[in-house]
Amino acid sequence: MTGEYLAGRGAYILGLITKRIWFRASLFSVAAILTALVAGWVAPFIPYELSLTVGGKAVDNILTILASSMLAVTTFALSASVGAYGSATSTVTPRATQLLVDDRFTQNALSTFVGTFLFSIVGIIALTTGLYGPEGRVVLFFATIVIVAVIAITLLRWIQHLSSFGRVRDTIERVETVARRAMQAWAEAPHLGAQPPVAIPTGLLSVYPADTGYVAHIDVAGLARIAERYGLTVHIAELPGAFVYPERPLAHVSEAVDDKARMAIKNTFSILPDRRFDQDPRFGLIVLSEIASRALSPAVNDPGTAIRVLGAGHRTLADFVDTKRGAKACIHLRVHAPALTIDDMFNDFFRPIARDGASVVEVQLRLCATLSSLAAHAPDIFGKIARRHADAAKMRADDALSFEGDRAALHMSDF
Structure with missing residues (x-):
């Protein structure tokens, strides 16, 4: 429960990247291209008799159909997703839209459609340039059959997904899920895993942010390592969700520290334009x-x-x-x-x-x-x-x- 809640800064930034739709789409696209190209390397292990059974031209038409249809399917799926985002913004609240954008199934479906399109294009180019021999075409044929099955399953699940995606009830459930996850994580490890607050002595050094925005994440484990290294006691001034600016302190430290340590403390606070859950x-x-x-x-x-x-x-x-x-x-x-x-x-x-x-x-x-x-x-x-x-x-x-x-x-x- 406390995985993302107590994640370090590096893990937190990595988590933000992996939730982006371009990241997942890029992975699927690279995997699809490699699948299309690997057929030439696997070809020597395919019996020649199997290539005669399948036929040299069996895969050409399938790839052409996939290439022409997947672009339209991807456009339709993306339009449906953008429509759901707009619906949530206008009928629920704009703050909930990010949860729809981060939806894993939607990202997987869009990535599958884009990856299939690229697989088809690369396959057609490789066939046209003579990269595959008869055995390589057999490998490409069976890979295409598997991808067609994956597309069929994804399309059926996508149709079911669209029946509720972005609706008011669906959005409320998504917000409740992340709200309860954050609440349970806080209750399990209150104060972000740190000690409860105490009266702050006068004369402590304050650390201020360089930017204006909301505290989105605090790497408390990183703060603890810095405090241990320099023999400090750190008092966090603002919890995640607080609006901060260069004149509002993020933390107070018990001892004077150099610029390197001050910058390290400041970097444990992630400041973003919007609040995060x-x-x-x-x-x-x-x-x-x-x-x-x-x-x-x-x-x-x-x-x-x-x-x-x-x-x-x-x-x-x-x-x-x-x-x-x-x-x-x-x-x-x-x-x-x-x-x-x-x-x-x-x-x-x-x-x-x-x-x-x-x-x-x-x-x-x-x-x-x-x-x-x-x-x-x-x-x-x-x-x-x-x-x-x-x-x-x-x-x-x-x-x-x-x-x-x-x-x-x-x-x-x-x-």
């Missing part, structure tokens, strides 16, 4: 609340989606107390990191829904029921803050609900 449980809750707010807007008027989001948020917040600490909790003795506060998480998730759903009694009833359930689930942790948010939601609803019966029903709710 991996180390930022609050971002998942924010995106869920944005989906609910969009659904509650007058243009959409879909309280059912907001109610579904409340269920997703309930499960995500429950993971905060249900997940047991793991072996990697508090393993870095020289690094201290801030805590993830219940107040912030409840404000991120419940306040926007209470505000935008104040005039919808069904949403208010489910919101109060969700808060009541969380308070009962972990009264020592969630009790007071849940009560405060329930009271605030009822105050908003009293001002927004015009029917006295709706207000009475809300005040008769469990919480």
Whole structure:
């Protein structure tokens, strides 16, 4: 669970690269080209009698059909993917679009179609130039049959995938999955595997970022190695998700360090233009609340989606107390990191829904029921803050609900 959450900077950057569609498409394309070319090398091991049985021209027409059809299939698949991205942006929230772009099956399907097209083109060129003898054509023929089978399976799965890809329910489930994964990872190794925060002594050296953006990832293991090497204690000032700029410190260190050490500390913080889900449980809750707010807007008027989001948020917040600490909790003795506060998480998730759903009694009833359930689930942790948010939601609803019966029903709710 804590793999990506506690990944080092190098592993984190590698993970970002491997999630790009061009990376997977490039791998599939290279594999397809090598498959087409390797037929000439394998040819000496093919019995001559088999080449007579298959026939010299058996593969030519198949490759021509694949080359002409795969370009159209790739264009169609890419158009469908871009349409799903646009749909998620306009009907759910732009912050969830990256999860669709990172979808592995979509990337594999597009890469398979592109790779098959290149395989066909390279095969046709090799046949035209006489690279293959009769035995090489046999190898190419059987490789083509295998690829046709892979394409058929991929197309059938792609059609099924498109039936839900980018829809509201699918997007909510994707956001909930990454939000719960981040929450469980934090609960398993709180403070990013560092020590809890302590009072920061005065006069410490502060390390500032060079860029403006959001803290996307912190390499706490790298920070711990630097602290051990220089005999420092490092106090992380900002958690992933914080907006930083050159005047806002990233960390405070206990001793004066040279420029090399300061740069090394600064490089353990990845600053990006947008927030990421991996180390930022609050971002998942924010995106869920944005989906609910969009659904509650007058243009959409879909309280059912907001109610579904409340269920997703309930499960995500429950993971905060249900997940047991793991072996990697508090393993870095020289690094201290801030805590993830219940107040912030409840404000991120419940306040926007209470505000935008104040005039919808069904949403208010489910919101109060969700808060009541969380308070009962972990009264020592969630009790007071849940009560405060329930009271605030009822105050908003009293001002927004015009029917006295709706207000009475809300005040008769469990919480």
